[in-house]
Amino acid sequence: MDPGLHPTMFGQPSSVRGLCADERDALIISMRRVDGVWVIASRYRDDVWWILGATTNTSKSNTKLDFTAVPEPFKGVTKEMIYRFMRRGRDGHTRPGLSQLHKTLINAKFFLEHVRGLGITSLSGVTTLVCTSYVQACKELRTGLGPEKRRGGGAALTAGTLYRRLGAVEAIHELSQHTNDPMPQHPWPDSSADHLSGAGKARQGNRNKTPLMPNEVFTALFLRAWSIVQDAGRLLELRDEMDKVGEECKGFHKQYVPQRKNLVLEKLGWTGGLRKLKIDLNEIRTACYIVVASLSGCRNHELAFLRSNAYYSSEDDDGERYWWMRSKSTKTGEGDTEWLIPEAAVAALKVIDRWAAPYQAMLHEEIEKYRAVDPSDLRIAEAQEHVGAVFVGVDLKKRKLVRTFSVHPWNNSLKAFARACGLDWDLSSHQFRRKFANYAARSQFGDLRYLREHFKHWSQDMTLGYAMNESQEMSLYLDIEEELDEIKESVVAQWLNDAEPLAGGYGNNIVNWRSREENITLFKSRDHMIRSIAQSTAIRSNGHAWCTADDNACVGNDLDRTRCGDGCNNAVIGRRHAATYQGLYDQLKELENCEDIGEGGRERVRRDLDRCRSVLRSLGHDPVGAIE
Structure with a gap:
């Protein structure tokens, strides 16, 4: 059963058309278990719907559907459409996930604002001429100037962004047919969002959007990350000493504690003070991420699902030792999954386990505080989703809560790490998977030129490797094969x-x-x-x-x-x-x-x-x- 779907929700109607206001507003949007007891998270009447079941690397702001931003004349019908979308999806498609719901609402809002600006207050008043004017307005938009402007400098919307905006209009037309205010005609009867945006041509000309990290960039990143992992023990011991000082100074004036810590650090031979230590400690997290991502081929959400002691080893009949890493993958619905990793990745996992221990203690304290006040507090279940996670951080904007690092701050940290390496490369988390696939493909291709010892098993027969562990992520092998095909094609093109x-x-x-x-x-x-x-x-x-x-x-x-x-x-x-x-x-x-x-x-x-x-x-x- 999906998270947030209680059995009683299955009996709810797939649209609200024909329901009285009280019946409609009482509909349950989402529920979650709090220590085994189901608690309602959102009802239809709420202006903000919290959608559950997101991966732990999703920021909380992206797990809500906020209808307060929708132009007032269209807020009611937008709720009707999104509810239908959640329950049944669109014709010929499966039910949407959180990301698709969130993006559809945002892109629908752009169109509804355009319609409201034309003085139209109902979907029944939207004509094909109105929709055509929206296409033109989107094509004239320029970004990069703060608020969006119709003309002047800045960049035009990309084909992908334009496709999502126009696709939302098609969704409005289809979904509104299940409301009391349907859009009378298809927005562009003789065309489509794909054709009008040019997204189809863009996809044909760009088979793989993820840029391949150059070898020299990857080498610099990995070598620095690995050196940090190897030196992490010294820094973590200093952190433990600072925790002891903090315990000893409880009750003292808040300005005295950092002074005392700096004195102790100086005696221990640390230069740079407490601030430098905190910066270097945070770099350990980034370094461990780079090492594990580079040597496993995991996606960001799969690393976010990592828990303490996620590694184990096995031996084959010849006594060869293999290391495995356990996590979860939701990209292809594989669930609990394992990856073959080298010992260097195991070393990084051991370091991040130790690094995350104090944060896990903070999480347990947070949960107990909620329980003491209200055992059915929804925040208990929210915090429990992050218990045991190793790639975590403190959200300073939200009461210093410990949560799994989400994609956006990860990308900021990785970019900062690249700059510290002296690199002019726009680094992001998803690039490590393609680089890994490229390495593994080159290993099979016979052209792996460095870090050979870390990839020795990838040069073996892939089918045999997969047979050793049926829990491995099969889609990673498909990515490697795709990368191998691309390498071969580039060679033939040169020939x-x-x-x-x-x-x-x-x-x-x-x-x-x-x-x-x-x-x-x-x-x-x-x-x-x-x-x-x-x-x-x-x-x-x-x-x-x-x-x-x-x-x-x-x-x-x-x-x-x-x-x-x-x-x-x-x-x-x-x-x-x-x-x-x-x-x-x-x-x-x-x-x-x-x-x-x-x-x-x-x-x-x-x-x-x-x-x-x-x-x-x-x-x-x-x-x-x-x-x-």
């Missing part, structure tokens, strides 16, 4: 670039094939050609070539590396490999002059020199000159 020199037997065949005029006629477009070749060709990197063989049995992958440059029908060698062949060529030239390798050895060296020379010339390089 098919007429300006790209290629060597190797397969590479020479590609050069000859791409010069033919008829090859594109086999495919709908160049993009279709790239995807088709990438999907149908086995591609992996062995460091000195791309190998397209169906297996890895070729000696050119390891024992006889120059064989890839001797016309091997499975090898493609590009400019990125030129430095490798130049290095081989230089080393072989030195070896050629060694007297103790024998004539047979010199023949082998001459053969390999010829192979390297041929590759370098095919790539447009003089084998004698250096390659930068």
Whole structure:
């Protein structure tokens, strides 16, 4: 059963049309359990509806539907529409979640304000001309100037934002048919929000909105985060000493306590005072987040669900130890889920467990205070949602309550951490999942260049890895496969670039094939050609070539590396490999002059020199000159 859905709520009508005011206003919107007893959180009559069941990384302000912001003439009908939306969803769709409810109400409000500005006070007075004028008004809006302005500087609404605003108008039309004030016509009978906003074209041109963190950015972030995790024990011991001082100074003047703490810190060898210690302690939380997110591929809400002692280990038949991390995932409805993690992530989890302990004590104190006054206080259940969580913080604006860190403050903390690393990169929490998927894909692709030990298990067969633990998050594997497909497509796109020199037997065949005029006629477009070749060709990197063989049995992958440059029908060698062949060529030239390798050895060296020379010339390089 969904949180907030008591059995008595199932018998409530799916719309309020035809109900008298008292029956309508008494309808239950949400309920929650407080120590096993159901308590009503919101009724229809309330101007603010609290919606339950959100992930713990959702800020409280985003868990409410506030109708006070809706223009007064439309507040009643908006409640009717949102109630219907909550109960039944839209035609052909499942019931909406909290985020969709919240966004629909906000975007509906923009349209209703536009309608009210035209002097219209009912949905029955909304015509297609009114809706068309709203489309034009949205397209003329400019943002980034404080209050929205219709003309002048600033940026226009993005296609996605425009789609959500226009989509809300379509929702109003559909949902209002179940009210006493229906919108008479579809807002744009011969078009759609998708077409008018251009969002469909934008989605086709942007397959993955999440930017891929550059390697140098990730390296700097991870190295600093890991150094903080390793030094965390010292800082946490200082925090414990400060807690002892605080206990000893109870009852003293509030200005004396920090002075006393600073004196103790100075004696313990800490420079920077109490303020610097607090800043560094908060950085531990960010550092632990970066390490765990980087090495697990978890989403922000999955890390928010982490509880103390979330890790355990298992061994396979060969005695190989595997570490696992337990949490929950709501993105695909998987519920309780586990992730394979390296020991570095376990170290970060142990640190954050210790870091969060005092905050958990504060949570328990908060709950007991509520209980002592009113055992049915809804705030008890709200606080209990965060008990045991490790990525928490104190909300200074709300009576210093301890709550799970939500997405917005996380992104602010991560951006501050990036700046402290000297990075000019717009860092956000969701970028770590894609970076992890990219790493794992490159590991399977054979091109993982650093942090190799942390990802050793990802280079194994994924199906076998998943079989070891049926609770693993399957969608992570799909993300990795998608990232692998993208890597392969980028490689094929480079191969098919007429300006790209290629060597190797397969590479020479590609050069000859791409010069033919008829090859594109086999495919709908160049993009279709790239995807088709990438999907149908086995591609992996062995460091000195791309190998397209169906297996890895070729000696050119390891024992006889120059064989890839001797016309091997499975090898493609590009400019990125030129430095490798130049290095081989230089080393072989030195070896050629060694007297103790024998004539047979010199023949082998001459053969390999010829192979390297041929590759370098095919790539447009003089084998004698250096390659930068």
